[in-house]
Structure formats: C-alpha cells, structure tokens
Amino acid sequence: MLRWLRQTTWDPLDIRVYGAARSTDPPPAGINPPSLSEFTKSAGTDTGSRVLVDARDKLGIPWQYSENEKHGMFLMAFENKAGLPVDPATFQLYVPALSALWGDSGIREAFSRRSEFQLGESVKYFLDNLDRIGQLNYFPSKQDILLARKATKGIVEHDFVIKKIPFKMVDVGGQRSQRQKWFQCFDGITSILFMVSSSEYDQVLMEDRHTNRLVESMNIFETIVNNKLFFNVSIILFLNKMDLLVEKVKTVSIKKHFPDFKGDPHRLEDVQRFLVQCFDRKRRNRSKPLFHHFTTAIDTENIRFVFHAVKDTILQENLKDIMLQ
Numbered sequence: 001m002l003r004w005l006r007q008t009t010w011d012p013l014d015i016r017v018y019g020a021a022r023s024t025d026p027p028p029a030g031i032n033p034p035s036l037s038e039f040t041k042s043a044g045t046d047t048g049s050r051v052l053v054d055a056r057d058k059l060g061i062p063w064q065y066s067e068n069e070k071h072g073m074f075l076m077a078f079e080n081k082a083g084l085p086v087d088p089a090t091f092q093l094y095v096p097a098l099s100a101l102w103g104d105s106g107i108r109e110a111f112s113r114r115s116e117f118q119l120g121e122s123v124k125y126f127l128d129n130l131d132r133i134g135q136l137n138y139f140p141s142k143q144d145i146l147l148a149r150k151a152t153k154g155i156v157e158h159d160f161v162i163k164k165i166p167f168k169m170v171d172v173g174g175q176r177s178q179r180q181k182w183f184q185c186f187d188g189i190t191s192i193l194f195m196v197s198s199s200e201y202d203q204v205l206m207e208d209r210h211t212n213r214l215v216e217s218m219n220i221f222e223t224i225v226n227n228k229l230f231f232n233v234s235i236i237l238f239l240n241k242m243d244l245l246v247e248k249v250k251t252v253s254i255k256k257h258f259p260d261f262k263g264d265p266h267r268l269e270d271v272q273r274f275l276v277q278c279f280d281r282k283r284r285n286r287s288k289p290l291f292h293h294f295t296t297a298i299d300t301e302n303i304r305f306v307f308h309a310v311k312d313t314i315l316q317e318n319l320k321d322i323m324l325q
Contacts, residue, residue: 048123049098049107050075055117056110064105071097088136095134102127115202115252121244122147146298167311169193191234193310194221198275198294199244201254212257214278222282236310237279237292243299245271 053072056063063069074097101107111124125147126133133144140148158169200213225235239245246268253265254274263270272294280290293306 048120049101049127050078051117051119052107052110052123053101055113055119056106059110059113059116061106061109065100068100068104068106071100075101088138092134092136095130098127099130102130118206121199121241143298146300189233191236191310192224192230193236193238194224195238195240196221196275196279197241197244198239198272199241199248201257201275202248202252214257214275218278218282221279225282226284231285234288235283235290237276237290238306239272239275239292239294240297242294243296245294 053075056072063072075094078094111119126144129144132138160167160169196217197213200217203213205211205213205216221237224230249266249268249271254271255261255265258274258278261271261274263274265271276290276292279292283290291310293309295306296302
C-alpha cells in the first residue's frame with residue numbers, strides 16, 4: 001500500500017476534494033448513500049449569510065431595502081452553538097429572510113469585498129440554490145456535497161483504490177494549531193501531496209488576519225520540502241481551486257500582493273507560471289523534480305485525470321528508488 005501525506009493550509013480538507021477523489025472509482029457517482037444522508041440536513045444551513053450580514057455592517061454598506069434590517073437581525077439571532085444540523089422545517093423559516101438578503105445590493109457589495117474578511121468560497125452557490133435547498137424533501141446532490149466545506153480536525157486517514165492499487169491518504173489539518181500533530185504521520189510515507197488554494201493570493205489567514213495565505217503556504221512548503229526526512233519522498237504540489245483563480249485574475253491583480261510578479265497580472269498563464277516558480281524557488285534539493293498540477297476539485301473529471309497521473313508519478317518514483325537501493 002502506498003501512503004500519501006496530504007497537507008493544506010486554512011481549509012485543508014473540504015469534502016469537495018475528498019468526494020472528488022473518491023469518485024475516481026466505482027460507484028460512478030463517487031458518493032455513497034451514507035455520505036449523502038449525512039448532508040441531507042446540513043448542506044444548506046452553513047451558507048455564510050450571517051458572515052455577510054455582519055460584514056455589511058462593519059464595512060458601513062447601507063441596505064438597499066430598509067426592511068432587510070429586520071431580516072438581518074432575525075438571521076443573526078439564530079443560535080446553534082453545538083453546530084448540529086438544522087431540520088428542514090426549521091431551515092424553511094429562514095429561507096424568505098435569506099432570499100431577501102441575498103437579493104439586496106448591500107449584501108452583494110459585501111460579497112464583492114469578501115477578500116477583506118473570512119468567507120467560505122461556496123457561499124454564492126448555496127445562496128443561489130436556496131429555493132431547492134429550502135424544500136422539505138431536500139436531498140443533497142453530488143455537487144452540493146462536493147461544495148460543502150469540511151475542515152480537517154486532527155488526522156484523518158482515507159483508504160481508496162485506483163486501478164486495483166491500494167492507497168492510504170493521511171490528511172493533516174493545516175491550521176497552525178494542528179501542525180504539531182504532523183510528525184506522528186511521517187513514518188512510511190511515499191509521497192507528500194501539498195495542496196494550495198491557488199486563488200488565495202489576496203486573502204489573509206483566519207488565525208491572525210494579517211498573514212497572506214499564499215505566503216503562509218509557501219513558508220510551510222519550504223519547511224517541509226527541505227526537511228531531511230523527506231529527501232527521498234516525492235513532493236507533488238496541487239494548486240487547487242483553479243476555477244476560482246480563472247475568475248479572480250480577471251479583476252484582482254496579483255502584483256498588488258506580490259510586487260515581484262513579472263508579466264500580465266490578468267493573464268492566467270502568467271499567474272500560473274509565477275505561482276509554480278514561487279514554490280519551486282523554496283526547494284534547496286534540486287536533484288528531484290517538483291511535480292505540480294493545477295486542479296479544480298469540484299470537477300471530478302479533472303480530479304480523476306490528476307489522481308491517475310499522480311498514481312503513475314508515485315509508482316515511477318518509488319520504482320526508481322528501489323532500483324537504486
């Protein structure tokens with residue numbers, strides 16, 4: 001069995017990545033019935049709308065419609081300290097308020113300024129699908145599950161098979177508080193999949209609200225890739241969320257956050273090349289290549305292709321090591 005250590009920063013494992021990875025094998029849908037049922041009551045409850053209401057207020061953005069002040073207060077009064085799923089009947093009570101708020105230009109403006117605060121990246125999708133999610137008989141689609149964020153707490157292991165070859169993926173939380181737990185996972189790993197959110201070049205960490213997320217990822221990558229424990233370990237860089245990167249480069253200049261960027265900040269290929277170079281420059285050991293892939297985890301075909309490519313890379317690299325021993 002081949003062991004992979006997978007690490008991400010801030011939102012290390014959301015279900016969309018795991019769901020997409022699992023869908024590389026039967027059943028074709030990629031999500032089994034128990035996984036679906038887990039999300040039946042919860043996929044529509046964490047829409048991030050409370051964050052938007054709070055951000056609108058703190059940013060001093062006026063309401064388009066004054067009656068939405070009451071809708072905002074109604075939503076902010078909701079309490080679920082235990083983080084438990086909300087039953088469909090209860091969630092239905094909030095759908096009119098959520099719909100009205102999402103239709104207000106004040107909330108839309110707050111959403112357009114989301115790089116100034118912490119907001120989940122699937123918020124728009126769930127708010128756009130409120131009518132469907134708010135139905136009493138709502139059952140989450142595969143896309144709902146792929147887009148439902150689920151952060152890794154501690155260490156989680158996933159076993160799956162790609163073309164009859166068993167793999168064990170050891171997923172470690174990327175939050176600063178989780179990093180001291182990594183070292184217990186290092187024994188016997190054959191590869192490290194380092195996953196980065198490629199679109200987060202204009203965002204900061206949740207932990208300190210100052211450190212650029214991409215800079216944090218680069219610093220962690222530098223620490224890991226230059227550790228003597230991993231001299232013979234394949235390092236594979238996943239630059240994820242390319243779908244978001246494609247849209248972001250059109251309007252947000254990476255040069256504002258990385259002054260050393262050379263090229264057209266609104267040209268995707270230039271930005272991609274710069275991102276790969278930033279990580280590649282962190283490596284001191286040049287005897288092994290840096291394998292990298294730009295991925296869109298909610299695109300199961302893309303993930304299927306990438307995971308098969310990664311499988312071949314891992315097998316080839318491990319075969320080379322065996323031959324050299």
